[in-house]
Amino acid sequence: MKKDIILSGVGGQGILSIAAIIGLAAIEKKLFVKQSEVHGMSQRGGAVQSHLRISDKEIASDLIPYGESDIIISVEPMEALRYLPFLSSHGWIITSTTPFVNIPNYPDLDALLNQINSYKNVIAINADEVARRIKTPKASNVVILGAASPFLEIPLENLEGGIRSLFGRKGEEIINMNITALNAGVEESKKYYQLSGL
Amino acid sequence: MKKLLLLGAEAVAQGAIDGGMSGIYAYPGTPSTEITEYVQNSKIATERKIHRQWSANEKTAMESALGMSYAGKRAMVCMKHVGLNVAADPFINSAITGVNGGLIITVADDPSMHSSQNEQDSRYLGKFAMIPILEPCNQQEAYDMTREGFVLSEKYKTPIMIRITTRLSHSRYGVEVKEMKVQNSASLPDDPKQFVLLPAIARKRYKILLDNQINFEIESEKSLFNKFYEGEDKSLGIIACGIAFNYLMENYDDQKCPHPLVKIGQYPIPKKLIDKLYSQCEKILVLEDGYPFVEETVKGFLDSNKKICGRLDGSLPRDGELNPTLVAKALGLPTKEGLPIPEIVVNRPPELCNGCSHRDVYEALNEAMKSFGEKRVFSDIGCYTLGALPPYNSINSCVDMGASITMAKGAADAGLIPSVAVIGDSTFTHSGITGLLDAVNENSPITVIISDNSAVAMTGGQQSSATGKIKDICIGVGVNPEHVKVLLPVPKQHNEMVKVMKEELAYNGVSVIIAQRECIQTVSKNKKSKK
Numbered sequence: 001m002k003k004d005i006i007l008s009g010v011g012g013q014g015i016l017s018i019a020a021i022i023g024l025a026a027i028e029k030k031l032f033v034k035q036s037e038v039h040g041m042s043q044r045g046g047a048v049q050s051h052l053r054i055s056d057k058e059i060a061s062d063l064i065p066y067g068e069s070d071i072i073i074s075v076e077p078m079e080a081l082r083y084l085p086f087l088s089s090h091g092w093i094i095t096s097t098t099p100f101v102n103i104p105n106y107p108d109l110d111a112l113l114n115q116i117n118s119y120k121n122v123i124a125i126n127a128d129e130v131a132r133r134i135k136t137p138k139a140s141n142v143v144i145l146g147a148a149s150p151f152l153e154i155p156l157e158n159l160e161g162g163i164r165s166l167f168g169r170k171g172e173e174i175i176n177m178n179i180t181a182l183n184a185g186v187e188e189s190k191k192y193y194q195l196s197g198l
Numbered sequence: 199m200k201k202l203l204l205l206g207a208e209a210v211a212q213g214a215i216d217g218g219m220s221g222i223y224a225y226p227g228t229p230s231t232e233i234t235e236y237v238q239n240s241k242i243a244t245e246r247k248i249h250r251q252w253s254a255n256e257k258t259a260m261e262s263a264l265g266m267s268y269a270g271k272r273a274m275v276c277m278k279h280v281g282l283n284v285a286a287d288p289f290i291n292s293a294i295t296g297v298n299g300g301l302i303i304t305v306a307d308d309p310s311m312h313s314s315q316n317e318q319d320s321r322y323l324g325k326f327a328m329i330p331i332l333e334p335c336n337q338q339e340a341y342d343m344t345r346e347g348f349v350l351s352e353k354y355k356t357p358i359m360i361r362i363t364t365r366l367s368h369s370r371y372g373v374e375v376k377e378m379k380v381q382n383s384a385s386l387p388d389d390p391k392q393f394v395l396l397p398a399i400a401r402k403r404y405k406i407l408l409d410n411q412i413n414f415e416i417e418s419e420k421s422l423f424n425k426f427y428e429g430e431d432k433s434l435g436i437i438a439c440g441i442a443f444n445y446l447m448e449n450y451d452d453q454k455c456p457h458p459l460v461k462i463g464q465y466p467i468p469k470k471l472i473d474k475l476y477s478q479c480e481k482i483l484v485l486e487d488g489y490p491f492v493e494e495t496v497k498g499f500l501d502s503n504k505k506i507c508g509r510l511d512g513s514l515p516r517d518g519e520l521n522p523t524l525v526a527k528a529l530g531l532p533t534k535e536g537l538p539i540p541e542i543v544v545n546r547p548p549e550l551c552n553g554c555s556h557r558d559v560y561e562a563l564n565e566a567m568k569s570f571g572e573k574r575v576f577s578d579i580g581c582y583t584l585g586a587l588p589p590y591n592s593i594n595s596c597v598d599m600g601a602s603i604t605m606a607k608g609a610a611d612a613g614l615i616p617s618v619a620v621i622g623d624s625t626f627t628h629s630g631i632t633g634l635l636d637a638v639n640e641n642s643p644i645t646v647i648i649s650d651n652s653a654v655a656m657t658g659g660q661q662s663s664a665t666g667k668i669k670d671i672c673i674g675v676g677v678n679p680e681h682v683k684v685l686l687p688v689p690k691q692h693n694e695m696v697k698v699m700k701e702e703l704a705y706n707g708v709s710v711i712i713a714q715r716e717c718i719q720t721v722s723k724n725k726k727s728k729k
């Protein structure tokens with residue numbers, strides 16, 4: 001088993017939490033995990049990415065080679081497209097459609113979503129709306145993780161375990177909120193499947 | 199054995215704790231900050247009373263670490279690559295004095311300049327100091343090298359360098375930790391003159407360093423971190439240094455390279471292993487992150503009959519960090535491409551946070567500068583460097599820590615009046631105070647704006663040495679108290695700020711404007727932690 005995942009978004013949107021939850025879940029499954037992340041200047045509202053690699057064998061490189069990523073998980077639609085050179089020909093894009101507009105020349109949203117939907121393996125959901133609907137507005141990143149979970153080959157219970165270890169110190173309420181968001185993401189993903197006839 | 203999931207930086211820190219370290223000294227700097235933070239957050243480090251307060255700058259950190267070593271204990275100093283320039287004087291001289299307790303200098307280089315002004319390769323400075331250098335290929339080696347590094351340092355009474363890069367520092371993997379060693383008890387150097395670098399003594403000490411060079415080479419030849427791997431396909435021999443080893447292995451199933459290979463993790467370069475490789479193979483490919491340090495060196499000592507490829511002959515790019523795809527291309531292996539980035543994707547550069555006090559400073563400064571002319575604002579290293587980008591476009595320089603004040607002074611000396619410096623609080627206490635003294639001594643017509651957010655913000659809001667002290671420092675250095683103004687940078691105070699700035703810009707001498715409001719990131723972080 002080997003999964004190479006690119007996580008993307010804007011600094012402060014919580015991609016490192018997604019990485020940590022998947023990482024902890026993979027370790028629970030006794031898999032090897034290698035994860036490189038971004039610190040420093042780009043965290044200030046800039047584009048950020050993380051390379052997350054999971055395997056049942058030792059992992060050599062901290063970076064995923066170009067064209068070999070199985071999944072791009074993005075919490076922001078434009079950022080989902082920035083790392084396409086890493087995506088393999090059979091890879092999936094799982095992204096939120098909620099734009100994070102902090103630049104004056106942010107592209108037209110409809111054009112952007114059309115572009116996203118022009119790729120063959122896409123799941124695009126409005127994670128912020130879902131998170132608001134289930135009253136966990138701060139957990140839209142975990143909604144996206146839920147949407148991506150069917151592609152991870154890691155059982156949902158292990159991801160829940162990851163949430164428990166990551167947020168353990170913050171109390172039961174926060175844990176439950178994130179688990180609710182995770183499950184909502186899974187449901188959205190299924191719906192998207194049915195709608196697009198996949 | 200216990201396995202921890204650690205960043206490379208954290209593996210260095212855990213290795214240092216387990217290696218019996220008694221103190222860590224550092225100034226924050228990406229990608230090295232997490233080493234010290236890990237020790238600061240470590241319970242065991244608290245129990246062991248390990249020193250882990252931030253220092254004012256890398257030079258003071260280096261000297262404090264050397265002092266701890268003098269007193270017999272094991273110490274580490276860590277910094278980003280350009281921080282070693284600041285600490286270069288005590289660093290080079292510590293190789294001459296030698297050490298008492300083990301001393302490790304950990305330097306985190308930033309190839310590709312993810313968060314830096316240059317991508318200098320610290321191995322050159324390690325070689326310049328003529329000390330052993332350890333370069334881990336992964337998190338486990340980062341741990342092991344640090345834990346064992348103190349032993350190597352004490353064996354030859356020499357400081358040693360550990361060189362990591364951004365990618366390793368900020369990447370996590372499982373690390374097997376070993377038992378914790380006891381800390382050294384305090385002891386004084388046997389020779390009371392060892393650390394007295396008067397010329398007569400320094401000459402003797404230098405001879406000791408020179409005599410040790412052969413020992414360092416022998417250590418490299420037998421080091422477990424340098425390894426020769428046999429290979430069937432001798433059309434090519436490979437030298438892979440540090441993390442480049444991982445990128446190489448990524449290209450082969452089960453991590454088995456068909457070519458003879460020398461993995462380098464310890465310097466000086468293990469010449470015998472390289473000679474063996476050279477004698478077997480038709481040509482050599484050198485893989486290393488950073489400058490072509492090994493490539494240049496082996497070209498110097500091998501005969502020139504065979505081709506040596508790497509960053510110098512174009513097999514690999516001359517700049518930027520390596521990755522598995524670049525390495526595959528250099529090996530002539532097939533690579534994949536993925537899809538192109540569509541045109542609709544635009545750049546998203548970092549920006550000042552909403553509500554950041556630097557924004558208010560630049561709003562006011564831009565207005566105040568209108569009547570004084572453009573291209574005369576010198577700035578410095580920190581979040582406020584983002585003032586160079588739209589919408590502000592306020593500053594015209596960012597060179598090194600503290601340079602804003604001294605460059606403004608030099609420009610004023612040349613007749614650019616007024617000249618302005620914009621510097622942060624922690625950058626000011628890092629390297630700005632002495633420059634301000636220069637300006638005071640000549641009553642230079644400069645206006646220094648200290649944008650004080652009471653934190654080392656860019657690296658994550660570490661405690662600033664300057665907090666609560668800036669006004670006193672400026673007056674203490676000799677700035678006329680009438681020209682030390684304290685402002686509150688909020689939108690409501692905009693007009694007041696513009697007025698004060700204009701007055702001080704018109705003043706024909708040194709003035710300091712302290713714009714003081716805490717970083718909004720640290721404000722919200724502190725709120726959260728109080729909850």
